[in-house]
Amino acid sequence: MELHSLLFLAFAAVALIAAVLVLLSRNPVHSVLFMLLTFVNVAAMFVLLQAEFIAVIQILVYSGAILVLFLFVVMLLAGGERPLPVLNQPLQARAAVIVGLVLVSELALVVLTSTVGGGRRGPDSPERIAAVGGNIEALGRQLYTTWLLPFEIASVLLLVAAVGAIYLAKEDL
């Protein structure tokens, strides 16, 4: 087996184990740190997929901003309260695991039996991307031409979310 596949398997294994540990750890701070491990491994997977820009913003936005926000909130909430049980009531936990297994087998069935990815090829072959100057240049060109209006809407959404978050987190709500 060649290097790419081995690397993929290693990243996938670590990401999945860390994702399971997010659910199983008793301390929310540990959950956040396991989540960080998952996100870093997914970022490595984006590098394998030659999506360098996505990998960088995965690290910057997810690991850098969102998880730090989560850590802040964990610290703010963890003020001398009784510890919660890790899992829900046994019946609900068992039902949830069954639902998860059914979901996995359904998705695996769809992926393995259908001809996924057999569609029409797009214009952005690796040679074209290299001719434009790389992943970031090609992506930016498309983002600021084809997707300009959604981009502006997304910026307004972020502004509204920032204002809303400040209002919600105020003491005297």
Add this chain to the structure above:
Amino acid sequence: MSPPLEWYLIFSALLFSIGVVGVLVRRHVLIIFMSVELMLNACNVALVAFGRHLDSLTGQNFVVFVITVAAAEAAVGLGIILALARHKDTVDVSEMDILKQ
């Protein structure tokens, strides 16, 4: 040659299902919220893998927007969680039943 598309899709399905199970089995509101983020990330992997397979950058552009919306959602969601925890003094979702009474 990189690993086939199916491997990425199976990984994405597994990560998504772990997120679903997390939403269902945990009672800590923050862990539930983190499981939602896991599901969003699984979708991102599938989008980028499809885009790579089909020689298209549109999938990566979608991921940029998904990450933007995820950041906005995390900021607002954590604000709501803070306000809720301040109001009810608990992080257990089974105790948040004000509408029931």
